[in-house]
Amino acid sequence: MKENSRLQAVQAVRQELSAIGIDPFGVQIDRILSPTEGLIDGRPTILAGTNNYLGLTFDPDCIAAAHEALETAGTGTTGSRMANGSYAGHRELELDLARFFGKRDAIVFSTGYQANLGMISALVGPDDTVMIDADSHASIYDGCRLSGANTIRFRHNDPADLAKRMRRLGADAAQALIVVEGVYSMLGDRAPLREFVEVKNAFGATLMVDEAHSMGVLGEKGRGLSEEAGMLAQVDYVVGTFSKSLGNTGGFCVGDAAELDVLRYASRPYVFTASLPPATIAATRQALRTLAAADALRQRLRDNAARLHAGLAALGFRLGAPPNAVVAVLLGDKLQALRFWDHLMKHGVYVNLMMPPATPGGESLLRCSVSAAHTPAQIDAICAAFASWSGPRA
Amino acid sequence: MNHQDVVAQLVDILTPLAEGRVTAIGEDTELTGELALDSLKVMDLVLAVEDRFDISIPINALADVRTVGDLASTIQKGLGDGV
Numbered sequence: 001m002k003e004n005s006r007l008q009a010v011q012a013v014r015q016e017l018s019a020i021g022i023d024p025f026g027v028q029i030d031r032i033l034s035p036t037e038g039l040i041d042g043r044p045t046i047l048a049g050t051n052n053y054l055g056l057t058f059d060p061d062c063i064a065a066a067h068e069a070l071e072t073a074g075t076g077t078t079g080s081r082m083a084n085g086s087y088a089g090h091r092e093l094e095l096d097l098a099r100f101f102g103k104r105d106a107i108v109f110s111t112g113y114q115a116n117l118g119m120i121s122a123l124v125g126p127d128d129t130v131m132i133d134a135d136s137h138a139s140i141y142d143g144c145r146l147s148g149a150n151t152i153r154f155r156h157n158d159p160a161d162l163a164k165r166m167r168r169l170g171a172d173a174a175q176a177l178i179v180v181e182g183v184y185s186m187l188g189d190r191a192p193l194r195e196f197v198e199v200k201n202a203f204g205a206t207l208m209v210d211e212a213h214s215m216g217v218l219g220e221k222g223r224g225l226s227e228e229a230g231m232l233a234q235v236d237y238v239v240g241t242f243s244k245s246l247g248n249t250g251g252f253c254v255g256d257a258a259e260l261d262v263l264r265y266a267s268r269p270y271v272f273t274a275s276l277p278p279a280t281i282a283a284t285r286q287a288l289r290t291l292a293a294a295d296a297l298r299q300r301l302r303d304n305a306a307r308l309h310a311g312l313a314a315l316g317f318r319l320g321a322p323p324n325a326v327v328a329v330l331l332g333d334k335l336q337a338l339r340f341w342d343h344l345m346k347h348g349v350y351v352n353l354m355m356p357p358a359t360p361g362g363e364s365l366l367r368c369s370v371s372a373a374h375t376p377a378q379i380d381a382i383c384a385a386f387a388s389w390s391g392p393r394a
Numbered sequence: 395m396n397h398q399d400v401v402a403q404l405v406d407i408l409t410p411l412a413e414g415r416v417t418a419i420g421e422d423t424e425l426t427g428e429l430a431l432d433s434l435k436v437m438d439l440v441l442a443v444e445d446r447f448d449i450s451i452p453i454n455a456l457a458d459v460r461t462v463g464d465l466a467s468t469i470q471k472g473l474g475d476g477v
Binding site: 129134141144145148149150151152153155165168169356357362 | 432433434437440441444448449450451452453454455
């Protein structure tokens with residue numbers, strides 16, 4: 001086997017981190033104490049680096065539903081839905097999701113990553129064009145690659161730039177698939193969805209919105225940015241995940257198009273993988289019911305996000321976006337971000353260290369994710385840990 | 395537009411990005427090797443090139459692009475110059 005340059009590049013980064021003595025990508029939570037607290041290196045630590053936006057991972061109703069499914073349906077399905085059969089819960093969850101979003105039908109995938117892979121690679125092929133935001137998640141890039149479609153990037157959150165590129169397609173623009181995200185996970189910024197819908201309508205194209213970080217968070221009933229912007233009926237496909245506000249694992253797509261009836265059978269990431277286990281399906285169905293009625297949780301999440309955002313802004317930090325469940329502190333320099341991250345860990349606060357090329361603009365950042373389950377005291381403790389950093393703040 | 399004209403325009407775009415690492419950028423200069431552009435900088439370069447030439451270059455068309463000359467050929471295809 002010839003030398004693998006990709007592994008060598010990763011190895012070089014690992015060695016660089018090892019020489020400094022900080023390993024931000026191998027954190028182990030030895031014991032999880034609550035949705036917002038864990039034991040790391042023997043230290044009780046506030047978890048501000050999860051995506052547990054509504055704090056449902058310990059919800060008693062979800063745990064009870066999982067228990068019952070585990071007892072009555074066993075630990076796993078041991079196979080693919082197409083080859084080995086679906087359990088009733090798989091389809092019931094799909095119908096629940098379709099009802100929740102007010103769409104005709106849904107498909108459940110085994111992860112959110114696979115939902116993007118499965119949808120994009122089945123909707124478009126080598127003779128088609130996909131237009132994606134330059135800051136798209138890796139699952140969108142990988143879905144495009146798997147599809148073999150011509151993949152064209154437009155500037156991040158820039159509908160005019162998308163329109164320019166759509167015009168260049170000429171008559172083919174009507175066949176194009178446009179993919180955007182509701183909230184971008186690195187900075188927490190929202191897409192200008194109304195303007196993107198205008199572009200899609202002007203060219204007669206198809207629009208998919210990934211609501212991974214906005215479902216449960218935005219919109220009156222938690223249906224994401226599409227609901228908040230009043231654009232849900234105009235969005236052709238909504239893709240999402242169970243691993244964030246629903247507190248589990250899995251992914252889905254909902255839509256009105258007739259293609260959904262057969263799409264799953266043409267979707268390799270759907271066909272060639274094991275289906276979700278019964279306990280996951282049951283807990284997710286319960287979490288979806290809880291999420292739909294979680295107006296009070298969403299208000300607490302908004303209050304917590306506003307509190308953290310205001311606290312960090314008052315300390316002079318540069319933040320990635322207006323208040324949202326993701327609050328990103330922009331730091332620029334990689335080494336400084338690494339030391340800052342380690343400082344926060346030693347002060348009992350876990351956040352995500354993000355570095356290029358995962359981040360936009362080549363900047364390193366500390367990404368905090370806020371939960372409805374955080375107490376105001378925990379938010380203040382996070383701010384206090386940031387305040388205790390004596391290094392540069394921008 | 396002929397190949398050398400496209401290369402000349404690319405050299406204009408690339409010179410500030412090279413930050414002095416390469417003094418004479420030409421047809422055979424490697425984008426990621428000699429110019430040391432990382433994958434993100436190459437993607438930003440593509441956005442700039444698309445605007446300069448008013449074309450769209452699919453990401454999948456970049457798989458075989460290694461040198462300035464390769465990129466010029468890809469641009470010519472986008473311009474319909476039949477390379």
